[in-house]
Amino acid sequence: MFKRIGLFLATNLAVIVLLNLVLMVLEGYFGIRLGNTGITLVIATLAGFGGAMISLLISKWVAKRSTGMHVIEQPSNELEQWLVSTVRRQADAAGIKMPEVGIYDAPDINAFATGPSRNNSLVAVSTGLLRSMSRDEAEAVLGHEISHAANGDMVTMALIQGVLNTFVIVLSRVVGRIIDSAIFGNREGGGLAYILIVTLLNIAFGLLAQIVVMWFSRWREFHADAGGARLAGKEKMIAALERLALNHGQAAALPTAISAFGISGSIARGVQGLFMSHPPLEVRIQKLRES
Numbered sequence: 001m002f003k004r005i006g007l008f009l010a011t012n013l014a015v016i017v018l019l020n021l022v023l024m025v026l027e028g029y030f031g032i033r034l035g036n037t038g039i040t041l042v043i044a045t046l047a048g049f050g051g052a053m054i055s056l057l058i059s060k061w062v063a064k065r066s067t068g069m070h071v072i073e074q075p076s077n078e079l080e081q082w083l084v085s086t087v088r089r090q091a092d093a094a095g096i097k098m099p100e101v102g103i104y105d106a107p108d109i110n111a112f113a114t115g116p117s118r119n120n121s122l123v124a125v126s127t128g129l130l131r132s133m134s135r136d137e138a139e140a141v142l143g144h145e146i147s148h149a150a151n152g153d154m155v156t157m158a159l160i161q162g163v164l165n166t167f168v169i170v171l172s173r174v175v176g177r178i179i180d181s182a183i184f185g186n187r188e189g190g191g192l193a194y195i196l197i198v199t200l201l202n203i204a205f206g207l208l209a210q211i212v213v214m215w216f217s218r219w220r221e222f223h224a225d226a227g228g229a230r231l232a233g234k235e236k237m238i239a240a241l242e243r244l245a246l247n248h249g250q251a252a253a254l255p256t257a258i259s260a261f262g263i264s265g266s267i268a269r270g271v272q273g274l275f276m277s278h279p280p281l282e283v284r285i286q287k288l289r290e291s
Contacts, residue, residue, distance in 0.1 A: 041170055048165030056158040059114040060100070060122045069104035069124050079130065083142075087123055090143050090231045094150035099123045109133065109247050113145035114154055121149040137243050140228050140236040147227025153220045160216055164209035172201035210275060217277040225284050226291060238288050245281040 055062075064071065075081040080103075087101050099115065102124035109129045115121030123145045129138060148154070176198035180186045184193050229237040273280075 041166075044169040044173075045166045048167075048169055049162035052158045052162035052165060055161075056154060057116050059116060059154060060120075063112070063114050063122060063124065064102070067102075067104035067106070067124065069102040071100055071102045071122075082135070083125070086139055086142055087146065090146040091149075093231055094146050094227070096121070096146070096150050099146070099149060103127060103130070109244055111141050111145050113148040115149065117155060118149050118152045121154070123149070132247065133240065133243055136232075136236045137240040140232040140240040142228075143231030143237070144224045144228035144240075146231060147224040148220070150227065151220065151223060153224070156220075157213070157217065161213055164212060168202060168205040168209050172198050172205050176201055214275050214277055218279045221278050221284065222287055225288055229288060229291070234288060234291070238285055241281055241285045241288070245285070 063069070072080050072084055075084050083103070084101050088098050091098050097119040099113070099121040100123070102122060104124055104126055106126040107128045108126060109132050111123070111125040111129055113121055113123045123142065125138070125141065129141065133141065176194055179197050180191070180194040184191070186194060225237060225241070228240070
């Protein structure tokens with residue numbers, strides 16, 4: 001669990017630091033200084049949103065490549081036929097275009113949805129889920145993932161990440177300039193001390209930004225659970241979550257890039273819980289029972 005958390009945080013912090021370095025290069029090349037906050041903000045916004053939007057646009061390709069999934073072009077057996085027909089029925093009920101449907105080989109019970117828009121999405125399930133869950137439980141999981149797509153969660157996540165990337169880049173540079181000037185008397189910026197200060201601030205502010213991103217990720221899980229209950233039935237959704245809870249010892253095998261989009265997440269408490277993409281399963285089950 002700690003390795004997955006560390007890898008996730010390291011990946012996002014690396015993106016932020018890289019964007020900051022790109023901005024530094026652009027500043028040096030074009031002669032831009034922080035005194036011109038308007039230009040700096042424009043470049044930071046382009047850099048901050050650029051990475052998030054590119055990630056969104058290639059999300060289906062990344063998911064297919066990283067899991068080695070089999071995308072069902074034409075159902076070859078009864079199970080594939082059931083998967084496709086269930087997804088099509090739920091997509092119609094949710095008011096979105098038919099997503100691509102895939103199966104990936106993994107022992108854990110999991111599924112995910114991704115894609116650049118609600119009408120251009122991908123829903124995939126693991127072979128572990130198909131072996132371990134009943135059809136009713138699997139139907140609820142599919143409803144949960146269709147709800148993610150219908151709610152536009154992938155787009156919203158990318159937009160939030162873009163805003164926070166911009167915030168981290170700009171704020172780290174503003175605060176870095178203040179610290180560099182106050183301690184080292186450097187009012188021009190661009191020195192080694194300034195670069196080091198800004199890099200450290202990127203890491204600190206990046207951690208705070210990820211807390212916000214993960215809060216939204218947990219919030220959207222509750223809404224996807226409610227959507228799965230509407231599409232498949234409340235008792236089926238509860239049964240699916242209970243099945244996941246019984247198998248919570250199995251580590252989710254989704255790659256880091258798409259782990260936040262799976263139905264199953266790791267369990268953590270306290271400070272660690274702030275960086276988790278999913279709420280505890282018992283909390284999700286209780287919320288559904290009370291709805």
